[in-house]
Amino acid sequence: MTMKRRTFVGLSAALAASPFLGRGVSGAQDDDPIDASPAATPGGTPAALSADDLKVLYGPVQGNSAYRLVFMQVFPDNPFWTTLKDAVVARAAENGVTVEVIALPTTSGVAEQVSQMENAVTQQYDGIILGTVDAAGIIPGITTANAAGIPVLAVDTAPSGGEIISLVQTDNALAASRGGDVIAEAIGGAGKVLNLQGDLANLNGQLRNEGLHRSLEAFPDIEIIDQNTHWQATEALAITENILTSDPDLVAIFAANDPPALAALEVCRAQGRDDMVIVGFDGTRDGLQAVKDGGLIANILQFPDVMGIIGVDLMVRHLNGEEIPATVDSGSGVVTADNVDEYLTV
Amino acid sequence: MRAVRGTAARAVATDAVEGLGSGSPGRPEMPGLPGGFDPAPRRRFGGVDLGTVSQTMGSLLSLVILSLGIWIAEPVFMSDNNWINIARQASFNAILGMGMTFVILTGGVDLSVGSIVAVSSVTGGLLIFDYGWNMWPAVLAMVAAGGLCGLFNGVIVTLGKIPPFIVTLGTMQIFRGIALQLTNGSPRAGIRESAPNFDIWGTRNFWGVPSPVIIAAVVFVAGYLILRYTRLGLYTYAIGGNEQATRFSGVHIDRYKLTVYTLMGVTAGIAGVMITSRLNSSQPTVGNGAELDAIAAVVIGGTSLFGGEGTIVGTIIGALLMAVIRNGLTLMHVSAFYQQIVIGSVIILAVLIDRLRRRG
Numbered sequence: 001m002t003m004k005r006r007t008f009v010g011l012s013a014a015l016a017a018s019p020f021l022g023r024g025v026s027g028a029q030d031d032d033p034i035d036a037s038p039a040a041t042p043g044g045t046p047a048a049l050s051a052d053d054l055k056v057l058y059g060p061v062q063g064n065s066a067y068r069l070v071f072m073q074v075f076p077d078n079p080f081w082t083t084l085k086d087a088v089v090a091r092a093a094e095n096g097v098t099v100e101v102i103a104l105p106t107t108s109g110v111a112e113q114v115s116q117m118e119n120a121v122t123q124q125y126d127g128i129i130l131g132t133v134d135a136a137g138i139i140p141g142i143t144t145a146n147a148a149g150i151p152v153l154a155v156d157t158a159p160s161g162g163e164i165i166s167l168v169q170t171d172n173a174l175a176a177s178r179g180g181d182v183i184a185e186a187i188g189g190a191g192k193v194l195n196l197q198g199d200l201a202n203l204n205g206q207l208r209n210e211g212l213h214r215s216l217e218a219f220p221d222i223e224i225i226d227q228n229t230h231w232q233a234t235e236a237l238a239i240t241e242n243i244l245t246s247d248p249d250l251v252a253i254f255a256a257n258d259p260p261a262l263a264a265l266e267v268c269r270a271q272g273r274d275d276m277v278i279v280g281f282d283g284t285r286d287g288l289q290a291v292k293d294g295g296l297i298a299n300i301l302q303f304p305d306v307m308g309i310i311g312v313d314l315m316v317r318h319l320n321g322e323e324i325p326a327t328v329d330s331g332s333g334v335v336t337a338d339n340v341d342e343y344l345t346v
Numbered sequence: 347m348r349a350v351r352g353t354a355a356r357a358v359a360t361d362a363v364e365g366l367g368s369g370s371p372g373r374p375e376m377p378g379l380p381g382g383f384d385p386a387p388r389r390r391f392g393g394v395d396l397g398t399v400s401q402t403m404g405s406l407l408s409l410v411i412l413s414l415g416i417w418i419a420e421p422v423f424m425s426d427n428n429w430i431n432i433a434r435q436a437s438f439n440a441i442l443g444m445g446m447t448f449v450i451l452t453g454g455v456d457l458s459v460g461s462i463v464a465v466s467s468v469t470g471g472l473l474i475f476d477y478g479w480n481m482w483p484a485v486l487a488m489v490a491a492g493g494l495c496g497l498f499n500g501v502i503v504t505l506g507k508i509p510p511f512i513v514t515l516g517t518m519q520i521f522r523g524i525a526l527q528l529t530n531g532s533p534r535a536g537i538r539e540s541a542p543n544f545d546i547w548g549t550r551n552f553w554g555v556p557s558p559v560i561i562a563a564v565v566f567v568a569g570y571l572i573l574r575y576t577r578l579g580l581y582t583y584a585i586g587g588n589e590q591a592t593r594f595s596g597v598h599i600d601r602y603k604l605t606v607y608t609l610m611g612v613t614a615g616i617a618g619v620m621i622t623s624r625l626n627s628s629q630p631t632v633g634n635g636a637e638l639d640a641i642a643a644v645v646i647g648g649t650s651l652f653g654g655e656g657t658i659v660g661t662i663i664g665a666l667l668m669a670v671i672r673n674g675l676t677l678m679h680v681s682a683f684y685q686q687i688v689i690g691s692v693i694i695l696a697v698l699i700d701r702l703r704r705r706g
Contacts, residue, residue, distance in 0.1 A: 077531040077631050106526075106631070107519065228682030233533075233625050234632060235682075238435045238669075242676035245428045246420065259629065262535060266626050270549050286535035286627065 054306045054331050059313030060094045064320045067097040067126040069312070072116060074133045076103040079258075079284045080304045081131065084155065087308030088129060095316050100125070110137030117141030121148045127315045128152045135160045135203050151318055155311045156304075157203055165318050168311045168328045170302040172204045173211035175332035176256070179279045179300045180215025182334060183252045186277045186297055190221035191251035194243050196236050196264060197228045198256035205231070208256040208281065225250075229260040236260030240267040252277035258287035258299070265295045283335060283343060291340045299335045301343060306330040404699060405647055405663045408692075409670065416674035423677055430556060436669035437562035438617055442636055443643035443661040444562075444569045445613030448606045450644050451573075453586040453653025454503065454510035456607065459614045459640055461521035462495040463633030466618025468525040471534040471628020474541045481541040488622070489615035495521055496611015500604035510607075518637070525630040535627035548623025558620050562662075565613060569658045578605060586653020642689070643668060646696040667692065 071088045075081045085101055092099035102120065104113045110133050120128055121144050128145055130152050132138040142162025145152050151165045158167050183193060195212055198205030209226070216222045225243060229235040236255065240263065243250060253268075253276060255261035261280030268276040280287040283301030290296040307330040314324045335343055416423045442459050449456045469491040473479040479487070495517070502513045538544040550557050573579035581602045584592040593599050617636075622628055647664030649656025668689060675685045 075531075077526045079532045082531045105519070105523070106634075107522065225679055226681065227676060227679075230682070232631070232634065233627075233629060234438075234621060237624060238431075238672060239676055241431045241435065242428075242673050245425070245431060246422055246677040246679070259533060259625075259627075259631075262627065263625055266549065266624065284533075286533060289535065 054303065055309050057313075057328075058310055058317065058324075060091065061313050061316050061320070063095055063097045063316045067316065067319050069097055069099040069127045069129060069315060070120045070123075070125040071099050071101045071129045072113065072120070072131055073101055073103040074113070074131045075106055077106050080282055080302070084131065084304035084308045087305035088312055091309045091312040095312060097312075097316055099129075099312070104133060110134035113138060114141040114144075118144050121145050121150055124148075125150060126319055129311050129315055130154045130159070130164075132157050132159060133202075138162075151315065153311055153315050153318070155307050166314050166324050166326055166328065168307050168314065168330050170307070170332050171329050172207035173214065175300050175302065176208035176211030176254075176281065177215035178211075178332065178334050179254055179281060179298065180212045182298045182336075183254055183277055183279055184216060184219055184222065187222070187251045189219040192223045192225060192247050192249055193252045193254060194240065194247075194250055194264075195224050195226045196239065196253060196255040196260045197226055199230045200228060205256060212254055212256075229255070231257050231260070233259035233263040236263040237267055240264040241271075244268075244271060244273065250276070252279070254279050254281075256281050258282040258284040261296060261299075262286060262290060265290060269295070283333075285344070288335060288340055288344050291335055291337060292344060294337065297336065299340075301333040301335050303330050303332070402648065402657060402660050402663065405660055405667065405696060408696070408699075409663055409667050412667065412674075413670055416670065416677070420674065420677045423674055428673065428677075430559075432666070432669050432673050433559045434556040435673065436665045437556075437558035438621055439636070439639050439643050439668060440562045440662055440665035441565050441613050441617045441620070442640035443647070443665050444565055444658055445610035446637075446640040446644050447569070447647075447649055447656060447658050447661045448573075448582055449510070449610050450641070450649050450651060451582045451586045451653055451656055452603060452606055453589065454603070454606075455514065455641065455651070456496075456499060456510065456610050457514040457637045458495065458499060458518040458521055459610065459617075460633035460636035461518045461525065462492050462611055462614035463618040463621065463636055464525035464630050465495055465521050466492045466615040467622045467628045467632050468528050468630050470537065470619065470622050472528060474537060474544075475534050475628075479541070481544050484541060485544075485547065485619050488619050489612055492615020492618060493608050493612040496608040496614070497604065499611065500607030503607060504600040504603050522630075529628070529630045531630060533627050533629040533631070537622060537626050537628060544623055545626070546623070547619050548621065549626070558624070561616060561620055565616065566658065566662060573658055578602060582606060583654055586650075586655075588654070639668065642693050646693060648696070648700055664696075667696075 069092060071085065073081055073085050088099055089101065102116050104116060113133060114137070117128065117138070118141065128150055130138070130142070132154070135157055138159050139161040142152050142159055142164065146163045152162070154164045154167045154169075156169050158169060187193070193216060195209065197209050200206055200209065213224065216224055225247065227239045227243065229239060236259070240253065244267065253261070253264045255264060255278070258280045261278055265278055268274065268278070278296045280290065280296050280299040283299050287296065287299045291299045310328055310330055314328070318324050413423070422428060442463070446456060446459065466488040470484050470488045473484045473487055499510070499514055499517055502508060503510050506513070546557055547561070548558055552560060573582065581592065581597055581599065584597065585599050585602060589599065618633070621632055625632070643664035644656070644661050645651060645664070646667055647656065647660025647662070649660060671689055671692060672685055675688065
């Protein structure tokens with residue numbers, strides 16, 4: 001990793017940074033790196049804050065000229081990335097720059113994405129906003145861009161090498177640990193919890209798994225049952241049915257993304273386990289609706305739109321010659337029945 | 347090339363030698379071939395094909411032994427409820443596997459079935475949410491969409507004379523792309539709230555039996571009857587046994603291949619209805635990798651990937667075997683990584699045992 005990883009923690013920290021907008025922001029960060037471990041996280045109630053504040057943190061900002069940006073999108077079939085892409089496109093228009101979206105088909109691997117990046121370099125875009133499937137595999141693409149002097153800004157996933165001008169992402173472990181906290185409180189710190197993991201070959205899948213464990217392992221009476229869904233709802237169906245059979249005393253389910261959470265909900269409903277405490281992750285429209293309807297007790301919300309917006313703003317500022325922060329946490333929030341209406345408006 | 351029995355030419359010879367005359371009862375005769383034709387002519391006893399029986403018995407035996415093993419490790423495995431779960435979980439793969447059995451029997455393969463499932467699911471979501479269709483017309487449209495995809499595969503395979511592996515490798519991408527494009531990649535939840543009674547296809551029980559199991563049973567009966575008693579079934583085996591010989595016998599093999607790929611599409615459409623109902627949502631990503639599970643069920647069930655040999659009963663057992671492994675390992679809290687290793691090993695073992703049995 002060429003860049004030391006520094007992360008603003010939570011919305012409150014990100015908001016605290018707002019006075020340092022523009023020039024000198026990264027300097028302020030360099031002096032005061034905040035560790036992302038939960039010990040350094042004084043809780044905070046990000047859910048009470050609106051993502052709107054984050055959206056204006058670095059912009060909108062006008063480009064000095066009509067920069068040509070390219071956005072490398074992955075998982076075009078995933079609502080999270082669809083939202084992120086839409087935000088990038090909309091913000092680019094607001095900022096008076098153009099953005100080309102290059103989506104990586106879900107069935108393709110990182111090798112294909114490296115080719116896509118090389119093509120983007122050949123086409124001499126002014127800047128690359130990068131979402132990647134593989135933190136390590138994408139490095140050749142980044143070094144190609146570096147060699148051509150084209151700035152790369154990463155969103156969501158931190159590449160494990162190459163020079164990037166900034167990283168905008170959710171602190172996934174922190175966000176998942178918030179989900180764990182909700183569960184622990186709801187079940188009184190005791191009982192069996194099914195952890196529907198995402199793909200553990202994927203960094204965010206690993207981080208969410210770690211975050212949940214970090215939160216729940218503080219409770220000696222909680223037993224965690226790990227099962228891998230590879231982010232797939234269909235796999236979550238069978239897993240939940242089977243675990244309800246082997247462990248009928250299951251009291252809670254955490255899912256690392258929304259479709260498995262909703263699949264687990266379907267199974268619990270079919271089996272008359274309406275009492276199950278289920279927490280989803282990603283805040284998709286359907287996931288939020290389930291919170292509103294009472295099926296999910298909470299949903300951990302990332303702000304993919306904030307990620308896209310800050311990504312474009314920072315890229316434009318960089319191209320304008322401004323200093324930008326090396327890392328920005330685009331925030332996460334806990335959505336419960338109390339505040340779900342704020343987020344369901346879209 | 348396949349060196350096993352079942353080529354049309356040898357079929358005639360075998361029948362003649364064994365003096366069994368016109369093949370098994372109830373089977374239509376093949377024009378141009380004297381003395382009838384049986385797709386799997388082997389040691390016969392009273393019209394029962396011993397080869398096929400022992401093959402099926404082999405996988406059935408593995409299923410029983412495996413189940414006993416899991417039972418010892420995890421007693422709850424044998425509970426009624428768990429077997430209902432296993433049956434429900436196996437039915438999706440079984441339905442796809444049965445369509446796949448037809449395709450593989452002709453010597454082909456269909457890699458696009460997972461994507462067809464997604465097209466079916468997305469079709470339902472669009473019609474119900476965006477066009478306000480009711481449950482029945484939407485379900486028919488979903489199955490029809492699957493059938494159309496299958497027909498498309500069949501047309502390219504027969505008219506284009508392109509190997510099915512390549513055709514369906516392409517359409518796997520095309521159909522998935524269509525499903526994603528139509529939905530902009532987003533799932534849509536709440537199908538049964540918008541189309542009342544949609545849950546009869548996936549989540550409800552009838553007479554204590556989960557609806558997916560009933561659907562799989564209906565598909566099984568239909569598939570069994572077609573393979574056993576119709577011209578289509580006969581030619582499905584014959585084409586896989588020896589395509590040239592079958593063609594020279596005056597059979598319009600393109601017509602039958604087209605039908606087989608369309609049937610595959612229809613079963614994928616049905617699986618799409620079922621999984622959409624189970625998830626209570628229409629999902630463009632559903633069925634990712636389902637083609638490999640379906641092929642695995644067919645292969646574990648003893649059907650030859652070279653075509654011409656195999657049974658639909660074997661496929662059911664193959665699907666059950668896979669579901670039992672996944673279920674058992676999950677009950678024991680074994681990680682998904684080990685599950686993959688075990689299932690992969692079972693696929694290879696099943697074929698290996700079959701190979702040894704043939705030699706022996």
